[in-house]
Amino acid sequence: MNSVNSKWNAILVPVLAVILGMLVGALVMLAMGFNPIRGYELVFQGIFGNAYYLGETLRAVTPLIFAGLAVAFAFRTGLFNIGVEGQFIVGQLAAAWVGISWNLPPVIHAIVAVLVAMVAAGLYAGLAGWLKAKLGVHEVITTIMLNYVALFSSNYVIRTFLKGQSEGTEDIQPSASLTSDFFSSIFDGARLNWGLIIALLFTLLMYWLLWKTTVGYELRSVGFNPHASEYAGMNVSKNIVLSMVISGMLAGAGGAVETLGVYGYMVISAGFTGIGFDGIAVALIGANNPFGVVLGALLFGGFSFGADNMQRVEGIPTESIQIVISMVIYFVAASAIIYRLLGVFRRRRREEVQS
Numbered sequence: 001m002n003s004v005n006s007k008w009n010a011i012l013v014p015v016l017a018v019i020l021g022m023l024v025g026a027l028v029m030l031a032m033g034f035n036p037i038r039g040y041e042l043v044f045q046g047i048f049g050n051a052y053y054l055g056e057t058l059r060a061v062t063p064l065i066f067a068g069l070a071v072a073f074a075f076r077t078g079l080f081n082i083g084v085e086g087q088f089i090v091g092q093l094a095a096a097w098v099g100i101s102w103n104l105p106p107v108i109h110a111i112v113a114v115l116v117a118m119v120a121a122g123l124y125a126g127l128a129g130w131l132k133a134k135l136g137v138h139e140v141i142t143t144i145m146l147n148y149v150a151l152f153s154s155n156y157v158i159r160t161f162l163k164g165q166s167e168g169t170e171d172i173q174p175s176a177s178l179t180s181d182f183f184s185s186i187f188d189g190a191r192l193n194w195g196l197i198i199a200l201l202f203t204l205l206m207y208w209l210l211w212k213t214t215v216g217y218e219l220r221s222v223g224f225n226p227h228a229s230e231y232a233g234m235n236v237s238k239n240i241v242l243s244m245v246i247s248g249m250l251a252g253a254g255g256a257v258e259t260l261g262v263y264g265y266m267v268i269s270a271g272f273t274g275i276g277f278d279g280i281a282v283a284l285i286g287a288n289n290p291f292g293v294v295l296g297a298l299l300f301g302g303f304s305f306g307a308d309n310m311q312r313v314e315g316i317p318t319e320s321i322q323i324v325i326s327m328v329i330y331f332v333a334a335s336a337i338i339y340r341l342l343g344v345f346r347r348r349r350r351e352e353v354q355s
Contacts, residue, residue, distance in 0.1 A: 017332045025320055032317070054187060055183065057306070062257060064301050065196075069283075082147075084276035084280070091118065091259075096172060100162060121248045125248025132240055133241050166267075167267060200294070303325055
């Protein structure tokens with residue numbers, strides 16, 4: 001019975017968190033003097049109103065899936081990879097370099113660019129893993145600092161070696177592009193690209209690796225109890241480094257998809273993209289489950305994109321939707337509140353049955 005309840009709780013907690021978050025958002029809109037029903041109606045119109053909106057929503061969701069998977073993978077193995085933002089940037093830069101400088105046949109060029117981006121970002125994240133495994137330096141500190149190193153170093157590399165006509169790199173070669181005429185025709189010119197398919201494939205791959213392989217079992221075991229794992233003969237240091245490398249590779253793939261599939265170049269940026277940090281929220285909403293991450297990315301990306309329509313039509317500030325997302329994350333993190341509500345509901349239901 002307890003296992004059945006735990007499975008239902010895994011589903012009900014995120015659902016109730018979304019409902020409670022939307023209720024809080026509705027109160028915020030009322031306090032601002034706006035109609036929340038009209039506000040949410042416009043949000044959903046901004047997502048599903050036409051084929052272009054839907055395609056652009058899915059395009060916005062794609063990098064969030066990669067970032068969420070990267071964060072969730074590290075969390076599942078007992079690590080806090082707060083450096084997904086930096087690893088995402090490293091992936092962008094590596095993919096841009098390969099897309100601009102290498103001469104390869106179509107399709108192969110794009111695949112190689114993604115793989116190089118994954119390797120570069122994986123090695124970059126692996127540095128934090130090595131410092132954790134060998135020197136005991138906490139990964140939160142190192143990954144946060146490496147975010148800034150990635151941002152400013154990438155700007156330097158672009159200005160010095162890859163500078164194009166504008167404030168960014170040259171355009172990648174067409175052979176390295178992940179754009180899709182197929183998706184563009186279905187979604188009325190939206191920038192949805194093959195990156196979405198890659199993200200979904202990596203979702204399945206992450207599930208298979210963590211729950212269907214010996215390597216995944218060791219990674220989760222080390223994350224759960226490193227001392228017991230070491231006593232059982234597992235190489236704790238190796239698994240810590242490997243976990244960070246794989247997490248970084250997922251983030252790097254997301255950066256590559258943005259460069260190769262959406263923009264076709266990389267800009268010199270004064271600040272972070274925010275995608276890596278949003279991945280933390282997506283992973284929390286998805287309970288660090290790869291399939292939950294996809295749903296969390298759909299919620300996060302959909303609300304964020306649809307909020308523009310709400311502001312454009314009725315002038316309702318998009319910050320109200322950010323409050324909704326923040327409250328959803330809060331209720332997921334403070335799941336004890338929801339568990340208490342579920343407990344009250346179940347007790348009342350038992351009392352009604354008994355009476």
